[in-house]
């Protein structure tokens with residue numbers, strides 16, 4: 104019996120063996136675990152060329168761009184490439200009807216024209232180090248989660264202090280394998296990052312939300328920035344005296360192009376994945392959370408899109424917001440379809456059955472009640488999450504309500520026993536600032552319609568006893584007529600009018616907090632927030648803390664159960680390597696997708712009446728004359744390509760490198776059929792989408808006439 108069981112285990116563990124295409128690997132351990140396989144797959148460089156602290160390596164050219172993307176340095180003067188959608192907010196902020204850089208693109212003719220972006224940073228990794236032993240020192244199983252966390256935080260604090268002593272570096276320590284291991288990252292953060300160039304949206308966002316998450320794709324999704332430093336090449340706040348940063352390393356760019364089967368790797372910052380969660384968690388995401396998000400966002404987008412189509416001003420104002428709302432919406436639709444197609448929940452359940460058998464063995468008894476503990480916890484969590492998501496995507500999806508809520512700190516400060524004038528002034532100043540940027544991109548008529556639609560959906564779906572009293576009162580007052588409800592709130596609330604708010608803030612005195620408290624939008628906001636705090640927050644936090652502990656143990660158990668499997672840690676927005684080969688896929692029965700697209704496809708999709716499918720005359724001329732310069736390939740201009748690299752959100756803007764470590768593309772998306780890879784990677788259908796670097800340079804050089812930027816780069820082409 105025992106023999107049989109262990110045989111079954113071997114079969115099980117081998118079929119769970121990490122595949123070369125799946126995984127986001129830690130650069131520090133490439134030499135130990137991945138190098139041989141990468142080289143067998145075609146890589147010609149070494150792990151040491153990719154990551155080293157002893158000499159400059161590829162890692163020195165990779166940055167975190169802003170708060171959620173990746174970028175790469177491509178010249179010795181700090182020139183940086185990332186995605187158009189990563190630079191989108193910066194481009195949008197500089198745009199107006201007069202200077203519509205979103206529509207027309209932007210190209211600085213020389214360095215003096217490069218545009219500053221307050222708040223935008225790039226982060227270089229100086230080094231990483233495993234610090235598990237120090238972080239978990241004196242941690243034992245008798246501790247409560249809270250005690251454990253406190254001690255861990257204390258250890259992390261001193262590790263960070265020690266690591267950055269006498270330097271301008273910043274350190275972070277992050278948990279890996281769900282808290283079983285810890286790593287330290289020492290970073291250098293630059294704060295003067297300027298916009299150098301961006302193609303028009305009908306190139307950088309070609310296909311818009313219709314093509315987003317889809318293959319075949321024809322998006323020139325790139326933008327160009329430059330990092331500035333002080334005279335000593337150190338990070339500095341923006342100053343006219345700053346000079347272009349001289350990096351330790353910049354990537355060389357290969358124009359050799361790609362062939363099917365070529366080895367590629369993605370070097371960047373994947374944000375988050377959940378590959379090791381139990382079936383209950385997948386069930387909650389697929390059957391509870393995603394449907395709520397999809398339905399509420401779908402409704403919100405319907406309203407916003409209608410207004411954007413009718414007004415160029417609203418199109419600019421809502422471009423970035425709409426892109427964000429739509430991006431998640433479409434991803435979750437794809438994720439749900441993918442999990443269903445893969446029978447993801449059933450697969451997890453089958454694994455759990457094996458796990459249950461394994462954990463009933465005497466030596467594994469300590470894991471035997473894990474799954475039932477998960478079930479219990481998720482049973483409690485489901486209803487809470489359901490109602491929470493109705494508040495987050497419903498009530499707080501209304502801009503007016505979210506904005507009104509940002510005044511709660513002013514109410515609290517004004518309402519406290521001895522009001523601190525200093526604090527009050529600072530808060531008013533902060534609110535004035537956020538008010539002006541909020542109203543730059545706001546249209547009450549759009550939001551009013553969103554209000555009516557979201558409230559209706561919220562009210563019809565949320566558990567009845569979960570509607571806060573104050574909100575129920577207002578809904579009853581307007582006899583469940585949500586259009587009337589919206590009309591009245593927008594008429595009466597000062598938060599719907601820039602003039603009223605500016606006037607209010609200009610003359611603000613502490614006693615006026617009462618006026619805020621009486622405002623109908625503020626009343627709704629605080630009813631939601633109060634309910635969130637009293638009904639959800641504490642309960643969810645408690646359950647989450649229990650889940651943290653269960654997940655940590657479950658992860659450890661999974662690793663013990665499958666000793667031959669090479670595990671990769673879930674993405675956690677730390678620097679990783681994903682590697683694979685260029686290849687197409689079959690998205691459906693009888694359908695085969697090629698691995699690259701060309702300019703021909705752009706011409707096929709052209710539609711002058713649809714903003715996202717306009718093709719500019721300049722691009723058409725280049726196409727008609729096949730004027731592709733050194734960037735073409737046998738009379739064709741290749742645009743995007745796909746491979747089976749395992750990537751996720753945050754990998755956008757990541758460099759795509761070839762066997763020699765040269766830049767051949769910029770990662771920007773995944774194919775829809777494979778987007779469930781954040782929960783379950785599918786070797787058959789999970790593909791990442793990359794911009795061909797030749798199309799990027801063609802646009803810079805031939806389309807925009809900014810060849811001086813290409814001259815700055817290091818180009819390699821073998822003959």
Ligand code: ARG
Nearest residue numbers: 188311312315316426430772
């Ligand atoms: N899907 C890409 C990623 O998740 C973003 C593409 C942005 N483009 C858009 N049309 N919303 O970030």
Ligand code: ASP
Nearest residue numbers: 751752753754755772773
């Ligand atoms: N588009 C994503 C990003 O912005 C990448 C992905 O999810 O594949 O990071």
